[in-house]
Amino acid sequence: MNSFWWDFLIALKYGVTKAGAKKMNNGKAFNLFLLDGEVTGRIKCTLPSWSGLAYKIPRTYLDACKDRAHLK
Structure with missing residues (x-):
């Protein structure tokens, strides 16, 4: 998984950005x-x-998404 996804998951879990400057009020x-x-x-x-x-x-x-009807 690239660093974007790790940063995204950390921000959602802990409510902070990579720099730690912004905090989320409610977790999701x-x-x-x-x-x-x-x-x-x-x-x-x-x-x-x-x-x-x-x-x-x-x-x-x-090409692998062709097997899913809702992604066509």
Whole structure:
């Protein structure tokens, strides 16, 4: 996993940025589902209180997304 994702996860967990200057008021729980079973592959992110979805898809996996109807 690249440093962006680690910084993102740390900021969500502890409520601080890398510099430690900004603090979040409320923590958020979210679910990361590894679609390919590996952190370098496709990732689906959901928030329990939100109806939307977020996907992290590397360019090398774009052809693999053809098997998912909701990503076409």
